[in-house]
Amino acid sequence: xxxxxxxxxxxxxxxxxxxxxxxxxxxxxxxxxxxxxxxxxxxxxxxxxxxxxxxxxxxxxxxxxxxxxxxxxxxxxxxxxxxxxxxxxxxxxxxxxxxxxxxxxxxxxxxxxxxxxxxxxxxxxxxxxxxxxxxxxxxxxxxxxxxxxxxxxxxxxxxxxxxxxxxxxxxxxxxxxxxxxxxxxxxxxxxxxxxxxxxxxxxxxxxxxxxxxxxxxxxxxxxxxxxxxxxxxxxxxxxxxxxxxxxxxxxxxxxxxxxxxxxxxxxxxxxxxxxxxxxxxxxxxxxxxxxxxxxxxxxxxxxxxxxxxxxxxxxxxxxxxxxxxxxxxxxxxxxxxxxxxxxxxxxxxxxxxxxxxxxxxxxxxxxxxxxxxxxxxxxxxxxxxxxxxxxxxxxxxxxxxxxxxxxxxxxxxxxxxxxxxxxxxxxxxxxxxxxxxxxxxxxxxxxxxxxxxxxxxxxxxxxxxxxxxxxxxxxxxxxxxxxxxxxxxxxxxxxxxxxxxxxxxxxxxxxxxxxxxxxxxxxxxxxxxxxxxxxxxxxxxxxxxxxxxxxxxxxxxxxxxxxxxxxxxxxxxxxxxxxxxxxxxxxxxxxxxxxxxxxxxxxxxxxxxxxxxxxxxxxxxxxxxxxxxxxxxxxxxxxxxxxxxxxxxxxxxxxxxxxxxxxxxxxxxxxxxxx
Ligand code: IVH
Numbered sequence: 034x035x036x037x038x039x040x041x042x043x044x045x046x047x048x049x050x051x052x053x054x055x056x057x058x059x060x061x062x063x064x065x066x067x068x069x070x071x072x073x074x075x076x077x078x079x080x081x082x083x084x085x086x087x088x089x090x091x092x093x094x095x096x097x098x099x100x101x102x103x104x105x106x107x108x109x110x111x112x113x114x115x116x117x118x119x120x121x122x123x124x125x126x127x128x129x130x131x132x133x134x135x136x137x138x139x140x141x142x143x144x145x146x147x148x149x150x151x152x153x154x155x156x157x158x159x160x161x162x163x164x165x166x167x168x169x170x171x172x173x174x175x176x177x178x179x180x181x182x183x184x185x186x187x188x189x190x191x192x193x194x195x196x197x198x199x200x201x202x203x204x205x206x207x208x209x210x211x212x213x214x215x216x217x218x219x220x221x222x223x224x225x226x227x228x229x230x231x232x233x234x235x236x237x238x239x240x241x242x243x244x245x246x247x248x249x250x251x252x253x254x255x256x257x258x259x260x261x262x263x264x265x266x267x268x269x270x271x272x273x274x275x276x277x278x279x280x281x282x283x284x285x286x287x288x289x290x291x292x293x294x295x296x297x298x299x300x301x302x303x304x305x306x307x308x309x310x311x312x313x314x315x316x317x318x319x320x321x322x323x324x325x326x327x328x329x330x331x332x333x334x335x336x337x338x339x340x341x342x343x344x345x346x347x348x349x350x351x352x353x354x355x356x357x358x359x360x361x362x363x364x365x366x367x368x369x370x371x372x373x374x375x376x377x378x379x380x381x382x383x384x385x386x387x388x389x390x391x392x393x394x395x396x397x398x399x400x401x402x403x404x405x406x407x408x409x410x411x412x413x414x415x416x417x418x419x420x421x422x423x424x425x426x427x428x429x430x431x432x433x434x435x436x437x438x439x440x441x442x443x444x445x446x447x448x449x450x451x452x453x454x455x456x457x458x459x460x461x462x463x464x465x466x467x468x469x470x471x472x473x474x475x476x477x478x479x480x481x482x483x484x485x486x487x488x489x490x491x492x493x494x495x496x497x498x499x500x501x502x503x504x505x506x507x508x509x510x511x512x513x514x515x516x517x518x519x520x521x522x523x524x525x526x527x528x529x530x531x532x533x534x535x536x537x538x539x540x541x542x543x544x545x546x547x548x549x550x551x552x553x554x555x556x557x558x559x560x561x562x563x564x565x566x567x568x569x570x571x572x573x574x575x576x577x578x579x580x581x582x583x584x585x586x587x588x589x590x591x592x593x594x595x596x597x598x599x600x601x602x603x604x605x606x607x608x609x610x611x612x613x614x615x616x617x618x619x620x621x622x623x624x625x626x627x628x629x630x631x632x633x634x635x636x637x638x639x640x641x642x643x644x645x646x647x648x649x650x651x652x653x654x655x656x657x658x659x660x661x662x663x664x665x666x667x668x669x670x671x672x673x674x675x676x677x678x679x680x681x682x683x684x685x686x687x688x689x690x691x692x693x694x695x696x697x698x699x700x701x702x703x704x705x706x707x708x
Contacts, residue, residue, distance in 0.1 A: 105176035151208030201262035224556030366471025481549035485534030569619030632660030641676030
């Protein structure tokens with residue numbers, strides 16, 4: 034390769050790798066397999082060695098990636114968080130073993146560990162108490178996420194037994210078990226919230242949440258795998274002994290860790306887990322091999338980026354080739370159009386795969402997908418497999434590219450795509466059949482109106498029969514019994530049961546009805562927040578975008594969507610009809626709850642997790658005594674009621690403004706004192 038060609042290739046690889054790094058670390062949404070990433074990085078490294086004149090100090094080969102965001106305090110690591118060298122073949126691993134032998138001789142052991150596919154964390158303990166937890170960031174400094182990490186049940190806030198150093202740092206991997214991921218992600222999909230692609234992204238997204246109460250609701254776990262302290266070498270001879278001690282102090286250490294005496298034992302461990310990895314409840318992407326003895330680790334030392342005494346062996350994600358047959362465009366209840374590839378059935382990781390996700394129009398362009406292409410399909414922690422790429426060598430001559438449709442495949446309306454969004458929507462929400470049916474199915478679902486005796490298929494049949502056109506028609510079914518009895522498979526008993534279920538749904542509280550309306554981005558939690566704040570649908574319907582946004586944790590995207598919903602006349606007439614049918618479109622205010630005027634004129638903000646009362650109870654207490662709740666901290670605020678795990682930025686703001694910070698006990702005192 035000539036220097037000129039090398040310069041062009043180096044520039045190209047640098048640009049690609051930087052983009053991959055950004056997608057991996059910042060968006061937590063990798064667009065390339067680890068294998069492909071490492072191949073490109075290796076190619077760049079080799080070129081930079083051959084042509085050092087083109088080595089850029091900011092080259093991806095000189096960095097370890099970064100995930101620092103703006104919202105958390107940035108903290109320097111006491112011991113930098115290095116990454117590990119990767120190997121992909123037996124030969125590369127034997128080369129590593131050879132290098133180790135050359136440096137320290139033949140008398141040593143390896144500790145083999147699973148390589149957990151999560152996000153790494155460094156936790157500091159002082160005198161047995163958890164003091165600080167920091168993400169890896171760029172390896173030198175990371176985000177301080179202590180409050181969120183404290184909510185993880187398998188990470189002790191206070192250590193057990195004794196014998197631990199006064200001050201130490203422990204490293205580990207935070208992750209989510211696959212069954213929990215699937216359950217929570219399904220809930221998100223049901224609530225039309227953004228779904229995560231895999232458990233690692235879910236865990237990464239969770240640890241970066243500002244609301245630690247929400248973190249606490251999501252079941253994260255953490256395996257710890259490394260100890261740092263100034264006096265570590267006095268306490269333990271080797272890594273293995275430190276792991277045994279860590280376990281005794283109350284940390285979660287993976288039980289599959291193994292002490293090996295030769296590289297062949299290491300290779301047997303690798304093969305065993307390559308076969309059995311799917312039987313684990315969490316994702317692993319390889320094996321980590323560490324020289325056990327601390328003295329020998331020191332002898333081996335470090336390169337600029339990683340230790341010479343450890344390496345990882347990465348499994349290739351299970352990938353198969355198959356023929357792509359067609360694309361189905363599914364239209365969801367919110368009008369989002371999702372392309373799904375139909376494939377020639379193929380066996381992958383123990384199941385037959387017929388369909389794979391294509392995400393959106395950009396993805397189809399990125400893949401450069403053509404009719405009849407042979408594609409690579411991969412399965413990670415995802416629910417449905419992904420099309421990773423096209424085998425261009427097998428492209429059929431003259432094959433036409435796949436063009437994303439410009440109109441809705443169900444109702445032919447021109448599709449729209451908002452600026453900055455990847456997803457296309459069909460805007461014909463009142464006339465597009467899958468949207469109408471999907472909305473009604475959502476309305477009756479368990480978490481919404483929970484109508485007994487009515488299922489998804491009932492809605493489908495009734496829609497086809499012309500009995501239902503929108504959610505309000507559900508409440509007119511009782512007047513159409515003569516038609517109902519004539520339908521196949523509908524006996525009088527099931528009709529009675531269904532009508533009773535419909536009547537009963539009228540008792541559902543406002544927040545459920547609001548969720549049931551199916552406003553885009555208004556999931557269960559958001560509906561609860563909006564209902565508690567606005568108290569009735571009319572107040573919400575007439576609220577400005579800014580007013581909606583001022584509600585705790587409601588962002589611009591949600592506020593905009595609520596506004597758009599109420600901008601449509603048809604929704605107002607539907608709501609009027611629902612009111613007439615007797616549905617709860619306002620909170621039921623119990624007059625007896627007015628307890629006193631002791632807090633009259635006082636304003637409060639509630640934040641954090643409380644021991645004795647729930648947030649709703651505290652709200653009722655404050656309002657019952659005449660106090661008012663505000664959505665954000667400002668100079669106008671009288672009190673901040675602070676629980677555990679509240680965001681550090683809020684606390685700092687209140688302190689800066691000199692606002693009294695009170696506990697739930699103080700609040701009770703306040704109510705009683707003024708009596
Ligand atoms: S040891 C210097 N052990 O893999 C020691 N890392 O590429 C470095 N990882 O950033 C870490 N499982 O996030 C170690 N059993 C394990 C691991 C592990 C997963 C991750 C970790 C690290 C990356 C290294």
